[in-house]
Amino acid sequence: MAVVQASIESAGYKGRAEVIRDIHFSVGPGELVGLIGPNGAGKSTTIKALLGLLPEVKGEIVFGNGEDSEPHYAYIPEHPVLYEDLTLWEHLELAASAMGLSDEEFRERAEELLARYRLTEVRDHLTSSFSKGMQQKIMLVLGFLHRAELYIVDEPFIGLDPRAIRDFLDMLNGERKRGAGVLMSTHVLDTAEKICSSFLLLSEGSIVAQGTLEDIRGACGLPEASLFDCFAAMTEGT
Structure with a gap:
């Protein structure tokens, strides 16, 4: 059973109700899902939708089995x-x-x-x-x-020294082994490629590719490409 399932038709702000559209994904126990995309792609808006911080959301977000009154997640903000x-x-x-x-x-x-x-x-x-x-x-x-059952992490590597990054990644690995899921937004694609089990690639408010690195490579037609090269190919001009 997923620790979170999101099916968002649209979400945004007053006067901008459709900043993101057709965002459908889940995070399972032990998974680390990388949320990637260029600036303005909708990553922060997606996270705010999960946290219940947006005035305009059409769709459904279910944490765990959906029966608990409070979702068991932890949020680590960028700033x-x-x-x-x-x-x-x-x-x-x-x-x-x-x-x-x-x-x-x-x-x-x-x-x-x-x-x-x-x-x-x-x-x-x-x-x-x-x-x-x-x-x-x-x-x-x-x-x-x-x-927590789910960790929502926004750009965690900013400002951390290499030793702190290693400690953070060790903590994430331990929590994943315990059964927690992780959704992590990051621009550090070389690290994301090494540690994430799957990816959500956003561009202009929508998911343009999702799945494992092999799935992302298939979607952009670059079977041997790095995550960075796939990112560049699928977000060119955004």
Whole structure:
């Protein structure tokens, strides 16, 4: 059973109700689906539709079996969203409270994540004093604090150093082995080609190709091409 199934006829904003059209896909347990496309293709709008942040959506989005009142997903945004007057640990406490984590579960998970991303020594510092890379690490820690069924990740590699990228990919791999699904928007196509199980290629608000790398190659008529070359061929002029 898919962790999310999306069948979106159209979605957008007031005055622009059809920014994306005919977006149909699913993410299964253990899958890492790469959401790729040029700027303005509709990637962010697709993510906002999944998160329920758009005023105009025609279609249906079902998380898990569709019976739970709350979808069990975690969202890791492209740009850090933090409170200037809270410390790192206070951010984690606030998130844990919103997620309903027990104190024991929260502390064990938080300390594990802080150690992994080498943030333990600054846990009581205000996040406003952190570099952009450190703030992005905080978003990863917040995203992984609760073991979700689905991770929605938007451009996660921006601002991360190579070691943090490796830690992030190891975390994703571990969560996938646990059975979580991942939808990841990224422009880092060489990395996406190596780690994603399938792809959604968007252009001008619609899916122009989807499936495995072999499926994408077949759709663009380039049987030996890299994901980058397929991307270039299918989005030329957009």
